[in-house]
Amino acid sequence: MSIGIPEGKDPIGYVWGEMVPGTGVAASNLSLAVYSHTTLGLREFEAARLRIAQLNGCVFCLDWRTERDGVKVEAESIDAVTEWRTTDAFDSAGRSAVTQPPYPEPMTSAGIRAASAIELLA
Structure with missing residues (x-):
């Protein structure tokens, strides 16, 4: 899949902050938990x-x-x-x-x- 990022936008901030704002926070929290609690x-x-x-x-x-x-x-x-x-x-x-x-x-x-x-x- 390819996503067009508007000129001048940070790709990560655009996708997680603007395209899927509610999902971005949840995905970030899940990711942080995986990194923090790995064995x-x-x-x-x-x-x-x-x-x-x-x-x-x-x-x-x-x-x-x-x-x-x-x-x-x-x-x-x-x-x-x-x-x-x-x-x-x-x-x-x-x-x-x-x-x-x-x-x-x-x-x-x-x-x-x-x-x-x-x-x-x-």
Whole structure:
């Protein structure tokens, strides 16, 4: 999907503040909760987050780098997510974050739609 951003507008502020103002605050709070309450280490968190971004095709999310306590994951780890099937850059925790439930497929748009449908049927 492509969204036209008016000239002179900040893309993030425009989408979340003007296009979907009510949703923007809720999405921001959800995002902050995920970052604040994760039990994953930074490398595993970033690997799972990047894999979800790949599955969703979110260019913004692919460009974003999580920072925790002033530390970001090294570029080699980020590149390894693209090659997750063949790389030896992950330890078992990192590989699990990229490949095993509950990460990452349940967090994709399709996974969220499926989870919502299951809740409605319950």
